Amino acid sequence: MSSSKKIWWLIPSICLGAAVLTLLLLLELGGLSPLLAFKEGLAMELSLLLTVLPAMLLINAYPTKVGILMYAVVTGLVLGILGAELHCIARNLLMSDAEMLQDAAWVARSQASLWILYPGLLLFFSVFQAQQRRLAEIQERYAQQQDAASLLKEAELFKLRQQLQPHFLYNSLNAISALTITAPDKATEMISRLADFLRTAVKQGKRELVPLREELDYLRQYLWIEAVRFGDRLRIDWSGQEAGDTTLIPPFLLQPLMENAIRYGVYGKTGAVTISIHIEQRANMLRVCIRNPYDPSLKPTRGTGFGLEGVRRRLWLVYARQDLLLTAEADGYFETTLQIPQ
Amino acid sequence: MYKVILIDDEPLARQLLQSLLSAYPQFDIIAECGDGFEGFKAIQQHAPDLIFLDVQMPRLSGFEMLELLDEAPSVIFTTAFDQYAMDAFEAHAIDYLLKPLSRERFDKAIEKWLKTADTRPGIQALPALAESVAAGYAQRIVVKDRGAIRIIPANDILHIEAADDYVKIFTREGNFLKKATMGHIEASLDPAQFVRVHRSAIIPVGQIAKIEPYEKESHIARLQSGAKVPVSKAGMMKLKQVLGW
Numbered sequence: 341m342s343s344s345k346k347i348w349w350l351i352p353s354i355c356l357g358a359a360v361l362t363l364l365l366l367l368e369l370g371g372l373s374p375l376l377a378f379k380e381g382l383a384m385e386l387s388l389l390l391t392v393l394p395a396m397l398l399i400n401a402y403p404t405k406v407g408i409l410m411y412a413v414v415t416g417l418v419l420g421i422l423g424a425e426l427h428c429i430a431r432n433l434l435m436s437d438a439e440m441l442q443d444a445a446w447v448a449r450s451q452a453s454l455w456i457l458y459p460g461l462l463l464f465f466s467v468f469q470a471q472q473r474r475l476a477e478i479q480e481r482y483a484q485q486q487d488a489a490s491l492l493k494e495a496e497l498f499k500l501r502q503q504l505q506p507h508f509l510y511n512s513l514n515a516i517s518a519l520t521i522t523a524p525d526k527a528t529e530m531i532s533r534l535a536d537f538l539r540t541a542v543k544q545g546k547r548e549l550v551p552l553r554e555e556l557d558y559l560r561q562y563l564w565i566e567a568v569r570f571g572d573r574l575r576i577d578w579s580g581q582e583a584g585d586t587t588l589i590p591p592f593l594l595q596p597l598m599e600n601a602i603r604y605g606v607y608g609k610t611g612a613v614t615i616s617i618h619i620e621q622r623a624n625m626l627r628v629c630i631r632n633p634y635d636p637s638l639k640p641t642r643g644t645g646f647g648l649e650g651v652r653r654r655l656w657l658v659y660a661r662q663d664l665l666l667t668a669e670a671d672g673y674f675e676t677t678l679q680i681p682q
Numbered sequence: 683m684y685k686v687i688l689i690d691d692e693p694l695a696r697q698l699l700q701s702l703l704s705a706y707p708q709f710d711i712i713a714e715c716g717d718g719f720e721g722f723k724a725i726q727q728h729a730p731d732l733i734f735l736d737v738q739m740p741r742l743s744g745f746e747m748l749e750l751l752d753e754a755p756s757v758i759f760t761t762a763f764d765q766y767a768m769d770a771f772e773a774h775a776i777d778y779l780l781k782p783l784s785r786e787r788f789d790k791a792i793e794k795w796l797k798t799a800d801t802r803p804g805i806q807a808l809p810a811l812a813e814s815v816a817a818g819y820a821q822r823i824v825v826k827d828r829g830a831i832r833i834i835p836a837n838d839i840l841h842i843e844a845a846d847d848y849v850k851i852f853t854r855e856g857n858f859l860k861k862a863t864m865g866h867i868e869a870s871l872d873p874a875q876f877v878r879v880h881r882s883a884i885i886p887v888g889q890i891a892k893i894e895p896y897e898k899e900s901h902i903a904r905l906q907s908g909a910k911v912p913v914s915k916a917g918m919m920k921l922k923q924v925l926g927w
Contacts, residue, residue, distance in 0.1 A: 510762035511692065514781035518698035571693050606691075606740065635741075 351392050358461075359385035376439055380450075383430035387458070391423035395462055399469040408470045416466030420459025427454050491657060508565075508599070509534075515569050530568055537561040544591035548658070552587040552619075552626065559594045566602060573612050574602065580619035587626055589680050590658050593651050597630050597676050600647035604674055605632035626680040634674045648676070685728055687713045689721040689744070690736040690760065695781070699734050699760070702788045708796075718742025719831060722750055730755050732795060737761045742831065745812040746824040749862070750831060758791055770811050812870070819872035823851060825858040832858065836875070840889055840907045842867060844882035852909065877924050879903060879917030887924055 359381040398415050402408055428451070440447055512534055519527035540558045544550055567574050598615070605613045618629040648667065655664045659681065666677040686709045688696045696714050703709050709732070713724040717740040725733065725747075735757050737744040748754055759771065759778035771778045777791050812820075823834045840852040848859045849867050860867075868878045878884045885903060892904040893913065901913040913921065921927075 506764055507762050510781045511695075514698060514762065514783060515692060515694040517782045518694040518701070521701045522694075522697055569692050569694060 351389075351396065355385055355388040355392060358388060373442070376435065376443060379434040379439075380431070383427050383434055386430050387423045387426035388461075390426055391419045391458070391462055392465055395419045395466050396469055399466055399473060402470075402473075408474060409467065412466040412470035413463065416463035417459050419466070420462035421455075423458035423462060424454040427458065511569060512565055519568075526568070530565065533561060533564055537565060541592070547591060549588040550591045551585055552589045553585065555589050555591060555594055556619075558591070559598060562595050562598065570602075570606055573606055575612060575614040577614055577616040578619075579616065581621065587621060587682060589626065590654060593654060593678060593680075594628060594630075596647040596651055597628075597678060601630050601632035601674070601676065603647075604634045621682070624682045626682055628678045628680075629675060630678075631673055631675045633672055634669070636669065636672065651678070683710045684708055684731040685710055685712045687711070687715065687721065687724050687728065687730045687733045687755075689715045689718070689724075689733060689739070689747075691716050691739045692736075695736065695760070698783055702783065702785060703792075705789075706792060709792075716740070718744060718747035722747050722831060725751060725755060732756050732758065734758050734760055737763065742824065742833075743812075745808055748808055749860075750824060750826050752861070756795070758795065774811070776811070820870040823860065823867070825851060825860045827858055834858065836871060839876075839886055841886065841905055841909060841911055842876075842884040843911075852907065854907075874924060877917070877920050879911060879913040879921055881914065883911045883913075883917075885911055887921070893918075893921075 362381055362384050395415055398419075399408075399412055402411050431447075512530070516527050516530050516534070519530055537558070540554075540561060544554070544558065563574075563576055567576075598617070601615050605615050613633060615630065615632045618627075618631075620627050648665070652662070652665050656662060664679045664681075666679070668675045668677075686703065688699050688711060690696050690699070693716075700711060703711065712728050712730065715721040715724050719742050721733070721735070721739075721744075722742070724730075733755050735744045735748075737759060738761070744759065748757065757777070759776065760781060760783065761768075761778060762781040768778055768780070777795065779787055779791055819836075821836050823836065823839070825832050825834060834851060834853055838853050838855075840854065842852065842864075843850045844864045845859065847861060849862050849864060851858045851860060864878065864882070864884065868876070868884055871884070875888065876884050876886055885905065889905045889907065890903055891906045894902050894904065896902040896912070899915045901918055903911045903913050905911060
């Protein structure tokens with residue numbers, strides 16, 4: 341920004357400089373009278389200003405579909421011709437006929453050179469400006485790539501942390517420990533389910549998008565384990581359409597949402613709790629809605645749902661959108677709606 | 683016989699504790715509870731010698747439950763927190779078991795408890811423990827209200843006053859006493875919302891209606907509830923900082 345600001349006062353001063361230089365040159369070489377030389381300089385200053393500034397504006401606002409060099413050449417030539425024309429008009433306005441006649445020979449000679457001088461000058465300026473712009477763009481793209489790379493790394497780390505879920509893992513292992521005493525068969529099954537869950541987590545972690553079906557399988561593995569931990573207290577009500585193979589979703593979004601629903605549902609009430617999940621796809625948008633009962637009078641003890649924040653951040657990283665995760669609460673229910681563009 | 687209560691929201695976790703404890707005939711499990719509310723009632727009813735307490739539980743957390751008890755029983759915490767969160771427990775020499783429980787660690791904890799059973803002081807460092815395992819500031823305060831448990835959302839607090847060994851919490855629905863120090867309450871609440879304006883007063887900045895000078899160097903804050911609260915010189919400085927004056 342600061343460099344473009346500098347250019348705004350740089351251009352008029354360059355124009356002024358050019359005009360003064362012309363004036364001096366004309367005084368020395370052309371043998372013009374001082375007054376006429378001054379008027380000539382003024383005409384040049386005016387027409388340069390009126391063409392160089394638009395040239396810069398046009399170059400800066402160039403449409404991306406055209407090659408910038410071609411664009412700059414055309415802009416430079418057109419404005420150059422315009423500049424020469426402007427110079428002639430300014431000259432006619434500033435100088436009286438008598439003055440013109442006095443130096444008629446010189447005026448006639450210079451008239452021709454204007455048509456070379458202006459287009460040349462503006463062509464040079466436009467191309468130079470276009471090059472500067474290209475350079476700035478390359479630098480910007482490079483910085484963007486650096487940013488994206490660091491974001492990706494962050495996302496990887498985040499995914500890793502999501503996958504590990506130490507709290508869930510430790511509690512599940514504790515439950516298995518109990519099952520080995522009371523129901524060894526069930527313990528064996530729980531171990532293999534937990535292994536499946538972890539295996540899926542490791543596998544999905546490498547992919548940006550996974551089929552919804554796989555993500556739902558992962559969710560079911562998770563829910564099976566939670567059902568063992570919470571016994572009869574947890575019920576899941578599935579509804580909506582099962583998705584086809586083409587429906588894709590970033591991995592590990594549903595499980596944290598479900599974990600959140602279970603935490604507020606089961607932890608907020610003592611009796612049995614039903615959590616409903618509804619899936620539908622409409623107009624290129626997949627919607628997954630998870631609803632859990634909760635007690636609004638029981639404020640969360642400390643902090644807010646990390647699960648929701650994490651999901652929101654991942655959606656931002658993948659889709660650069662903030663509006664994909666919606667929450668609503670009413671009548672003792674908390675509803676989270678996840679939207680995934682297809 | 684020692685009376686034991688198991689408090690954990692997962693039935694299987696309680697089963698595991700049962701079976702580990704069955705090796706010690708001198709312990710008698712007199713109650714099992716699935717959350718802090720039940721635990722609170724059972725402890726008051728049975729006055730146990732030892733409780734096994736999960737920290738993260740439905741409705742009322744383990745710490746909140748302990749805060750409410752007049753006489754804290756001897757506790758062994760069971761938790762699935764990461765080791766780093768347990769540094770505060772180590773620092774205050776408080777017994778805990780990490781999930782998944784191991785028999786070896788369990789036996790050690792029981793033996794240690796048996797050795798010191800008669801000389802065991804209650805837990806003094808609850809606020810520090812609560813802070814160590816949870817991120818963020820308290821969103822609520824739990825108090826006893828004529829034997830029942832009442833949860834006061836932090837947003838409902840009008841102001842808090844010191845009252846000897848207690849703090850008095852003013853809300854629209856009445857005033858509630860809680861056995862705690864002003865320092866602990868101050869530390870647990872979000873400092874951007876609650877300011878300790880005086881040795882004996884904490885006010886939510888959103889409740890301030892007017893601040894008037896009073897005697898030299900001190901002020902009086904008029905709250906929207908109509909209450910008048912003294913503001914010390916140091917309190918005024920804190921207020922200015924929070925409000926960005």
